[in-house]
Amino acid sequence: MNDDNNGNSILSTFEIPDGPYAVSPLIENVPKEYEYSCIEYYEQHIYLATTSGILLHYYELDPGNFTLISEVNFNEDRSMKIDSITLLPKVDRALVLSEGRIKMFLLPEFAPASNVPSIMNIRALSVLRYVETSKCYSCYLYTPNLVKQVSITSKEIKVERKFNIKGIKTASPSRDIKNIIAAVKNSYAVINLEKESTTPLFQVSEAADVELSPIVTKFGKNDFIVTCGISNDESCMGLILNGDGEITHGTVVIESYPSAIVVDSPYVLTELSGPKSIQIHLIKENEDPRVVQYIKNELPFHISKLGNPFITRQFNKDLIEKLRFAPLIAKDLQFRDEQERAYVARNMNLECGMVVFGKSGIYSICRKPFILTISSYGEETISVLENFINEDSKNNYERLEKEYAQLLYVLLLTLHTESLDRKLVKIWLRYADVVDIRILMFLLGYEVYGDLWIQNGLVDLTKKLHSLKLVHKCTDIHKLITSLKLQLKKNYKDGLKDSVNVFLSLDLILLKSNIKDGNVCVDDYEPTSYQEIAKELSKYEKEYSETLISIYERTNDIPSLLDLLRMVDIERLMHYLDSNFAELPNTYSQEIAADDIRLALTECDESIVVKVLQLMKKLNMDEKKLISSLEDSKTKVILLERLGADSPQDLTFLYEYYKAKFTTLSAKLIETLGMPLTEYVTNMTYSKPSFKEYLQIKLGDKTDYKACLDFGKKLLKVEHDINPKEGSILDDIDATYILRVMIMDFDALLENLGCEKMLDIYLSWNDFITVERLLQLDKQMFLRVYDHYLSFNCPKIVIQFLTRNIYRMNDSEQVVTVLEKIPSDIHISVLYDVLFPLFRKKNELSHNLRIKKGVFRNSNKCMNDIQSRLEQ
Known part of the structure; x- marks a missing residue:
């Protein structure tokens, strides 16, 4: 409701030392001719009452700009102090109490409700609850002689029950509304209305000749605070009781008897009438109440707790600066910076339920947001943060504030821990859904991938921690990061913000460690990290060529795979091209294929040549055109040898090539x-x-x-x-x-x-x-x-x-x-x-020979004998 202001940037009439509360102006100019007695707020409307019976109605036309739109006199006949304004928002009505008379007013216009008679002789009232079935409020009205339980609608105030309890000056009902803590005459008492019984407790004034105004105020859900004293000027006690009248907390020592007490647990704010100040106590379990702040003014003023809180913009400027995300590792993009500011501003719904008011104006008095109260990064702040983090968040703003506190909590733990171990990492992981785990990697001095934005209020602290070289607190960083990654995958992978870059950052830390150890395995890393891993490994292409080949195959990065194979293994290049011909990208043209073939043929390996020829066949390459395009004679010869040289030109080329090679080699050999x-x-x-x-x-x-030998044989053949x-x-x-x-x-x-x-x-x-x-x-x-x-x-x-x-x-x-x-x-x-x-x-x-001669002579003799016989 009020504009962005620093808590101390208000009229110099207020003295506001450092403490949990800040004061900021709502309406600085109010009529100076009046003394003001009470105030209420309802949907951009402020209702301010005076001791003379005037009711001022202000309306917020623009954010932070209230205009007086009406001024009504409670009683036209005479001046009457307005004691209280009680809002009944569900029936659009308000009850105004003035000197024992209750009159109903319309909301939000704050005009008297016609046809609803006033009720007289009322000292105080308590709103019990809204009854949904009958669309009415149930209230207690306290008169000098009895207590009335009434039901109030927009059209009437109807008495439902009466309790024969006399002398109540003020009271507050317990949670079950059967008992009330009341001030009866000069004593506090526990009153059971059903039984109409009274149990006296303490004296309001310990001095018989001094009358003090009793105060009964709710403290939390079940307790009450009452005041006892001797005089208005001397110190007094604030006693915190439960519904049975038992003291539950330590005694609150108040500087002088207060005009009013407002409870904003765990704080108690007391309006001191004498010194024109507010004394603020902090109440904690098992600790004595202690004063934490004074707020003073030169002019008299009052404090009031409103029935309906309003949205304050008092701290917006500081909060937006702290809570907006800013780049820790990223380009400072103005467009995103504006978006971050707007996002936080949209969620700035801080409620303020208290005001101080008087002739100096109307001011909000708001407890400072938690993150604005942190002034130390010492070890003692860790427990404060831990307590805050464990509280439930009721709205988007509280969620943003808790996320800020969670990051600050783990940062301070990391700063103050002696050893950065799994125990600390486990705490980081506890908040991994809101605290980017890459911040821890940044603190340890490692490269972080992706844009890393954190709350602007923690950027400087994070950078200072980064400069401290906290990695030295860890004895085995590789083991720690490995464990961290496993836990993230197990518990947070699906809901982790920017998980790709988170795991990429972890993988690159592990990769560099593995490179030092000479042990890199593709399966140790996330598929989404392969591209960056390949970039890193390309610095060590020869040592990790197999790993790179595996990555390129898994990512289907065919161009990179082919480039690597060209460098390290021509035979595998040819095998890959032959086996994966159908999967080659459209960019793999015949010109590129021809270059690969020329490169492969330089290896002069029989198996490579076979694969080259198979590839040429699949590509339907023009063999003669390829051969004619070859500038390297050796490559050309290899291809001609496999394909066959049938033209005189090719044969002559081979002859001259073989002749030159053979002549050179043979001459060398003969020598x-x-x-x-x-x-x-x-x-x-x-x-x-x-x-x-x-x-x-x-x-x-x-x-x-x-x-x-080889060239000689080929030469002879050609x-x-x-x-x-x-x-x-x-x-x-x-x-x-x-x-x-x-x-x-x-x-x-x-x-x-x-x-x-x-x-x-x-x-x-x-x-x-x-x-x-x-x-x-x-x-x-x-x-x-x-x-x-x-x-x-x-x-x-x-x-x-x-x-x-x-x-x-x-x-x-x-x-x-x-x-x-x-x-x-x-x-x-x-x-x-x-x-x-x-x-x-x-x-x-x-x-x-002799035998043959003998056989011949014998044979010749026989032939001669036969011839002689024939002649006879």
Whole structure:
């Protein structure tokens, strides 16, 4: 109802030290000619009464702007003090009590109700309840001689019962309305109306010659506060009683006898008539009441508790600044900032049920909102916050205030705890539905994902805590964050605000820890975190390529997957493209495929080439176009080798490529063969491997040797395809015939060179094994080889040669020649095992020859005999 004001920004006539209550103006200008006695509020209407019987009616035309719209005299005949205004809002009526007379007024216009007679001789009244069935209020009216129970509607005041209790000055009914706490003459008493019995309690005035005005005020639901004293100027006691008259709390010591008491539990506000001030006590269980604040004014004023509270905007400015959300980690967006302010403002429905009033004006006196009373972040504040948090929230504003207190509570716990452990995390989790758990991660110094907005009043504190490096309070942060995440998933995942970024923030903390340990498993993280996890892991692409591949497959991030496979595993790239051809995105064009194929072919792996060809087939790629687009000769050759080169242009390209490679490699190889060749030729061990095998043993592990063989064979094939009748390039570059021996098999070499030429070559290399192989083809070369070995003057070679090959001789003349040429330094006994079969064979041949001659002579004689007989 009142405008936004700081609690101390009012007329200087008020002295308001720091405390739980603040005063703010509602109407500063009231007629100065009146003394004011009571006040009430009803739906933007203020009804102000005077000691002279004038009733002023103010209406709030605009927020915070009250205008006097009527001024009514209670009694036109004479001035009469207005003692009280009692609102009956459900029947749109008010009861005005003035010097024992009750008159009914209309609400909200506050005009006398016609045709409803006044009731006389009334000292006080108590509203009991509204009866829904009969649409009336039930009330007690206290007269000097009895108590009347009446029912009040908008049209009449009807007496229902009478109780024969006399002398009541003021009273307040108990909760069950059977008993009342009343001031009877100079004593307080408990009165049972049903039984019409009175139980005296205490004296109002302890001095017989001093009369004090009794006060009976409700304290909570079941208790009452009454005052006892000696005089108006001396201190007095406020006693808190239950409905049976028993004292339930400590004694409230009041500076002087009050004019009025207002209870705003747990506070008691007493209006002191002498010093023009309000004394405020705090009442707590098991503690003595204590004064917490004084409010003073230069001019007399009164305090009143209203029947209907009003909405105050007294603290709105400060509250909106504290409660509105502001960015902790986010861009400060002006639009959202305005939205946050508007949201809090819409929920600012703080009620105020008390006013102070007098010639200085009408002022609200409101208890400061809880969050505005917090002045310390010390450890003692934690218990205060805990008590507040445990109270129930009645409206949206109280919910906002509680959420603020909950965040402050966990912040202070985190600040003051010695160890940041599961116990503290459990408390954070208790409020996870309203306190963003990412705030804890921010305090620990970790990166937080998403926009993180918190109450503006706690931004500075949170940032200061962040600077304290609170992570050092935790002994095992990885274990703590893991436990935190598990509990969030178990209890809060569905209702967690911005859960994606919450779990992403947790996952990235765990990921970085796992990277340090070298143990990253995709299943440890939320699928919604995969994209950011992939970004982080891409810094370690080689180490965690398999993990990245798994993430890309799960998220169907095909472009990223293909990029990674291009870098780490071409074969898998081809396999993936081949196996998932149907799922490839539309953006995967033939141009991209051609690039991938060109990249894959650089690997020169047979399995990759197979997959490349399969992919080309599925893509219906133009093979010739692809080949012609290839700039890398090696890649082009690989593809031509697989697809086949049928055009002269392609064959010529292959020929030139193979020729260049073979020429370079063979020249390099020949340079390295000097020593091995000499070693082989001078080695006179007859059982040594063939020259070709020797080269394989010596050079087989060398990449150049293998490549030279491969290119040489391919060169010869293409050479033959181009022109099979022309000579070979080997004729020009292989004068030693070593290259031919390396790359050509025996039969091809034989066809190309002939047996005679081959024998010359292998004899020059002392390749004993291959020479023997040639002897199998032409036994007539035996003596030539024999003569060559005799030239070595090495009996061992001759003996081994004869031992291994003498059986090849069938010609007796050759045998004789061999025997004749055996060197004299070779003892015949050494060759016994070799020569004996020859001699035996020779004898067998001679013997067979003699038999054949004898058979022939006998046969010839028989034929001659037969011829002679025939002639006779």
